[in-house]
Amino acid sequence: MASTPRGAVITAITSGKGGVGKTLVAANLAAALARAGQRVLVLDADLGLANLDVVLNLSARITLHDVFTGKATLDEALQPAPGGFSVLLAGSGLVEYSRMTPEVRDKLLDVIAQVRPRFDQVLLDTGAGISDVVLFTVSLADEVLIVATPEPTSLTDAYATVKVLATTQPARPMRLLVNQVQRTGEARTVAAQLQQVVDRFVSPALAAPVRLLPLGEVPMDAAVRESVQRRQLLMEALPGSPAAVALGAAAARLLPP
Numbered sequence: 372m373a374s375t376p377r378g379a380v381i382t383a384i385t386s387g388k389g390g391v392g393k394t395l396v397a398a399n400l401a402a403a404l405a406r407a408g409q410r411v412l413v414l415d416a417d418l419g420l421a422n423l424d425v426v427l428n429l430s431a432r433i434t435l436h437d438v439f440t441g442k443a444t445l446d447e448a449l450q451p452a453p454g455g456f457s458v459l460l461a462g463s464g465l466v467e468y469s470r471m472t473p474e475v476r477d478k479l480l481d482v483i484a485q486v487r488p489r490f491d492q493v494l495l496d497t498g499a500g501i502s503d504v505v506l507f508t509v510s511l512a513d514e515v516l517i518v519a520t521p522e523p524t525s526l527t528d529a530y531a532t533v534k535v536l537a538t539t540q541p542a543r544p545m546r547l548l549v550n551q552v553q554r555t556g557e558a559r560t561v562a563a564q565l566q567q568v569v570d571r572f573v574s575p576a577l578a579a580p581v582r583l584l585p586l587g588e589v590p591m592d593a594a595v596r597e598s599v600q601r602r603q604l605l606m607e608a609l610p611g612s613p614a615a616v617a618l619g620a621a622a623a624r625l626l627p628p
């Protein structure tokens with residue numbers, strides 16, 4: 372479902388628990404989608420504590436903050452990233468955005484409206500947790516991608532995220548990517564566990580049951596840390612690594628048929 376008449380498909384990447392791999396997934400899915408010919412933007416929607424710039428080794432010269440305050444235009448803030456996609460950086464430590472105000476809300480809405488016609492895919496790399504900033508950001512998306520690891524704490528937080536989204540926001544496709552798996556096929560078990568609690572405790576209260584669509588699994592892979600240390604995109608630095616190959620396969624499932 373790419374270039375719909377209204378423009379980009381907007382996907383929010385979220386997790387509940389922090390540090391599970393949202394930014395890794397956002398950057399590398401973006402690179403794989405770009406390689407497949409899609410026009411891709413990653414918007415660093417972690418307004419309080421952005422780190423996409425660190426991973427991609429970009430300097431946050433002009434950021435979303437400058438667009439919000441009228442110091443720069445959107446065009447000035449869009450930067451090309453290694454990997455052939457565009458990024459819009461938030462700028463780090465903007466504490467004023469740790470709470471969602473009507474003003475920030477309007478500005479984010481305006482940015483989304485401006486980027487939608489210009490891309491095929493927009494990935495919103497959200498922050499950890501389910502703060503009002505994260506929930507509002509996710510509400511702007513057409514699809515939700517939940518990143519979880521097999522760790523019980525990650526699964527509990529993924530469940531909490533699915534529950535709050537399903538009960539407070541309109542229904543949308545909700546996908547699940549299981550990161551840092553220790554053995555092949557582990558995602559199937561993890562997805563089944565999560566689906567089971569969702570079926571039992573979330574869906575009965577809804578008009579339609581929530582179905583988590585599997586996007587695949589990414590193994591725990593030392594290549595990830597190595598690429599982060601080199602401040603290079605995994606897909607570019609170590610394209611043959613198991614994690615890069617798995618992320619490429621996940622991206623292929625996101626492509627229009």
Ligand SMILES: Nc1ncnc2c1ncn2[C@@H]1O[C@H](COP(=O)(O)OP(=O)(O)OP(=O)(O)O)[C@@H](O)[C@H]1O
Nearest residue numbers: 389390391392393394395499551590591592595596
């Ligand atoms: N598949 C993996 N194999 C090995 N290490 C991984 C993998 N995925 C993520 N990591 C490690 O976990 C760390 C956190 O990843 P990342 O920054 O993408 O998470 P995040 O969910 O965006 O975090 P935050 O919630 O802070 O934004 C990275 O530094 C990376 O080294």
Ligand SMILES: [Mg+2]
Nearest residue numbers: 393394417422
């Ligand atoms: Mg992140």
